[in-house]
Amino acid sequence: MSKVALITGVTGQDGAYLTELLLSKGYIVHGIKRRSSLFNTERIDHLYEDPHVTDPKFKLHYGDLTDSMNLTRITQEVQPDEIYNLAAMSHVQVSFEMPEYTANADGIGTLRILEAVRLLGLTEKTKIYQASTSELYGLVQAVPQSETTPFYPRSPYAVAKLYAYWITVNYREAYGMFASNGILFNHESPLRGETFVTRKITRAAAKIVLGLQDCLYMGNIDAQRDWGHAKDYVEAMYLILQQEASEDFVIATGVTTRVREFIRKTFAFLGVQLDFSGNEAEEVGVISSVDYSRLLELNIKTGSHLQTGSVVLKIDPRYYRPTEVELLIGDPTKSNEKLGWKPKHTLDTLIEDMASADLRLFQKDQLLLKEGFGVMNYFE
Ligand code: NDP
Numbered sequence: 504m505s506k507v508a509l510i511t512g513v514t515g516q517d518g519a520y521l522t523e524l525l526l527s528k529g530y531i532v533h534g535i536k537r538r539s540s541l542f543n544t545e546r547i548d549h550l551y552e553d554p555h556v557t558d559p560k561f562k563l564h565y566g567d568l569t570d571s572m573n574l575t576r577i578t579q580e581v582q583p584d585e586i587y588n589l590a591a592m593s594h595v596q597v598s599f600e601m602p603e604y605t606a607n608a609d610g611i612g613t614l615r616i617l618e619a620v621r622l623l624g625l626t627e628k629t630k631i632y633q634a635s636t637s638e639l640y641g642l643v644q645a646v647p648q649s650e651t652t653p654f655y656p657r658s659p660y661a662v663a664k665l666y667a668y669w670i671t672v673n674y675r676e677a678y679g680m681f682a683s684n685g686i687l688f689n690h691e692s693p694l695r696g697e698t699f700v701t702r703k704i705t706r707a708a709a710k711i712v713l714g715l716q717d718c719l720y721m722g723n724i725d726a727q728r729d730w731g732h733a734k735d736y737v738e739a740m741y742l743i744l745q746q747e748a749s750e751d752f753v754i755a756t757g758v759t760t761r762v763r764e765f766i767r768k769t770f771a772f773l774g775v776q777l778d779f780s781g782n783e784a785e786e787v788g789v790i791s792s793v794d795y796s797r798l799l800e801l802n803i804k805t806g807s808h809l810q811t812g813s814v815v816l817k818i819d820p821r822y823y824r825p826t827e828v829e830l831l832i833g834d835p836t837k838s839n840e841k842l843g844w845k846p847k848h849t850l851d852t853l854i855e856d857m858a859s860a861d862l863r864l865f866q867k868d869q870l871l872l873k874e875g876f877g878v879m880n881y882f883e
Pocket residue numbers: 511512513514515516517518535536537539543566567568569588589590591592593594608634635636637686687688689690691696
């Protein structure tokens with residue numbers, strides 16, 4: 504008998520990779536997607552099977568973490584062996600603008616899932632994975648951060664996730680449920696949302712080398728993050744639910760890097776060396792040299808606009824956060840030892856994967872524009 508998984512947040516970065524992983528392991532996967540006025544399933548369209556033609560192994564349900572009845576009905580219908588609660592308003596800066604909604608979806612949403620399982624009498628059957636986050640550590644208490652490091656959240660997002668973390672622990676202890684937190688540090692991929700810092704950088708760098716954008720505007724480029732690849736991190740989610748006992752795990756690489764270094768490496772991968780000059784809000788990124796043979800290798804034909812001395816990066820304080828998380832570096836010892844989990848990607852292979860994908864994306868756009876297929880204007 505195939506195992507049955509229910510994934511909330513199935514249309515997101517991690518939802519897409521996890522669905523692919525579980526289908527490859529023979530699971531039947533049910534995903535919860537939000538109703539939207541435009542298609543929002545781009546990341547999982549390649550996994551979709553037409554229910555008119557086959558008996559699909561991957562099924563989608565409309566739902567929302569703010570709707571208890573909806574979540575309870577879907578859980579009853581699906582009778583999942585495993586629930587992966589990945590849905591969330593996941594953007595830290597946006598959470599300062601939408602604190603109440605973030606608390607409802609990211610905090611109480613987790614409670615709704617746990618209660619659905621409990622009230623339906625599925626506590627013996629259903630294991631729950633909660634998408635916890637390194638943002639819980641917030642203001643640095645100690646480094647590297649492990650399962651025992653105290654939390655000090657620094658945003659409405661992190662405070663909502665703190666509630667979700669502890670309600671998961673509480674349901675495990677109070678009702679004997681298999682409910683585990685994965686405390687995942689930042690993980691990225693070509694599927695990463697466009698407004699998170701890594702994808703913003705790889706998209707902009709690709710556009711700048713192709714001559715489709717002049718300048719990249721950034722916030723705090725001195726923040727340090729422990730970045731991994733989402734493909735490696737969904738493996739850890741799966742492993743956490745395959746354990747004998749329900750426990751919480753830190754998932755991280757153990758290496759931290761400044762945002763400015765991520766920028767420098769991304770441009771260098773694309774054949775452009777950047778120097779930084781000036782201080783804080785006045786700082787700029789300037790092209791110091793261009794490797795034309797690298798541009799040729801990448802099939803970039805429009806290198807002439809890339810002049811030494813050009814400013815391609817400026818600081819825009821609008822991207823500063825009211826309270827910032829300056830330094831994250833995870834200690835993955837427990838997950839290495841107990842789960843046998845180790846990431847396959849390094850920061851360099853992550854950047855290569857993301858920057859190559861964005862380069863291909865915008866080379867396609869450039870070709871379409873050249874052939875006269877510009878953006879459609881529906882209002883003309
Ligand atoms: P994404 O932002 O890419 O995906 C979030 C998903 O949640 C999307 O499918 C989104 O739907 C859905 N969603 C948002 N609000 C609701 C709601 N109210 N009801 C139902 N679904 C909703 O995030 P990631 O894939 O990167 O992250 C997955 C989870 O892991 C999140 O909970 C995130 O907070 C957490 N996390 C992420 C880390 C990372 O570095 N990526 C690190 C640690 C934790 P739609 O597509 O319609 O917007």
